[in-house]
Amino acid sequence: MEILTSRAILRPADPDAALVFYRDVLGLAIAREFPGGTVFFLGDGRLEVSATPSGAPDGASGSGGGLRLWLQVRDLAAAHTELADAGVEVLREPRREPWGLHEMWIADPDGTRIVLVQVPPDHPIRRDVRGDRPQGSTSPA
Template identity: 60%
Template sequence: MDVLSSRVLVHPRDPDVTTAFYRDTLGLAVYREFPGGTVFFLGGGFLEVVGRGSTGPGPDVALWLQVRDLAATLADLREKGVEPERGPRREPWGLDEASIADPDGTRIVLVEVPSDHPLRVDVRP
């Protein structure tokens, strides 16, 4: 398989509320809008809010969003009325993580990679 692009699709119960959450509350940049949907930039990928869902998210799926400064991101979100479902903590794998949820309950893991984490170490000789 030769994958050229990818995106995560979210089918919200209320498309207007969920689109506003990702656009206005999280401040994600819009990549594309079309009748019935909006596609947002997610770093190296995309998030598409499209159609209408009825069952809500499953507990085994989450969006993983790396941010530059987790504390500042959480402070900004609190000012906008978004409280973390789980506050920031250093995980056993060395990443600083917290989680929030979108209006339908989709878990969003916010991640900061510490400066001394192996993901930031230059392994070139």
């Protein structure tokens, strides 16, 4: 199976508040809109914010469930300042984690947790491991 793109789907209790948060506060660009929903560019993925019709077959609710969003930013300190200036509550201040990433936690109006991450230049996540495979290998190491 080949995955070409990905998307997180939110069905918030208040779609209008979520739309304002993702579009205006976080400044995500709109990929497309449709009746009852908006799809945002989210780095190399997508985020869909859509209303949940009453009695939806999937039992979706506005609780935010176990969904978490991981958003990589270029400058965590600048993101922290921008979000604080916009009145966003920071759940956990920026800090370097034991695994080497710089992280800060916020939540959207529905309580969905969002981690903002800055990857330092020397972090292994930046290394292209494709070159580490033996010659002629077509599968991941």
